[in-house]
Amino acid sequence: MSELVTTRIRGHATRLTPPHLGQHLETLVARAEADTMGYLEFVDLLLGEELGVREGRRFRTALKLSGLPHHKGLDQFDFAFQPELDTRKVRDLAALEFVASHSNIALLGPPGVGKTHLAVALAVAAAGAGYSIYFTSLDEAVRQLRAAEQTGRFAKKLQTYLRPAVLVLDEVGYLPLDRAAANMVFQLISRRYERGSVILTSNKAFSEWGHVFADDVLATAILDRLLHHCHVLSINGPSYRLKDRASLAPSSTPVS
Template identity: 75%
Template structure:
């Protein structure tokens, strides 16, 4: 091996170490509930879900274009798993990521406003290249909270990607946000550049619980 080839190898290894360090640091700061990947998702359990649509999202072209992704469906079908897996892939690709539930984001923004730190707290949700907003629709918001969520959505519009999960159809978002006009304004900005995937299969959590019960019965 010549000197230049050796130097190139050393530099490549150093860059790989730096990338891995950056990736691990990004995951630590992301607040992700876990670090599952798409390889761990059981597509066979959701036969109505086209794996090609999910894997197309995993190319991160929507992140590159500062567009959004919405995962809709009832509880337990794996929406959060897919959202987290996409965020992990984005982090690996060099994007900053952050995870929050809609309820936590709304409460944190409201508390920050009360403390006079709203501008600073907004930065938590505006800085990441990819913001994951989980569980849209599990808890209805107050109008003041909806106004602050709208600020996040509006300021991120065409500047950074949002990956969201919801157990509500878009037509039900007026109930979630407590204001039809604001809900429409939020949807207008989210859906202008957005890939939407609906998952309407059975619950993974219920499947795992039933399997556990069956094992207990077999032992008994």
């Protein structure tokens, strides 16, 4: 490739803003020559490389803006520690059909069993597939909505939780809500109904949600919309945090 053509390609790449092509042109050309690529194969290589770079950048930005507490995937979840969990079901959910069908996921169980890790892992998988995601605890969402209501910005703030394709609501039921807060949650869930997916974690059985939301009627209305299209996974195994604490504890075996 002549120096004039190389310079012209770099100039075009700069104006069209595909930075990877402009910065790695010689490497890509050398790769094409080594593999004796045809014209179409070379064009496919250029476009594929540029798309891969852009998708990687988009994915990193999505994770940064998501509010996720960490970015651990399913590969970092210890399924062997929770043998009663349906591993195949979890991996099927990671195929993201639930997002395409606007279905929900409820992860139920006592504290420390990995509910939040699974919720985050599924959200990370959704972000990797190009879906918008957002993570919040239910208590933080209510706090934000209350503050917005006091300044006349409730409807605008509600969009924060309506806009993403996947909303993770963590720790539902850890603290009871008053009726005003429960009504805000109802508005959130009803507005997302069949429009976007919710992944929630809770340490409370659905039969206890009347106490969580301070009103059996409101709790029933929320559950009616959540559970209409919902995958429910119950995790009743041991606590990861207690396992880690036990592994760090000094041995109680007496020294002879």
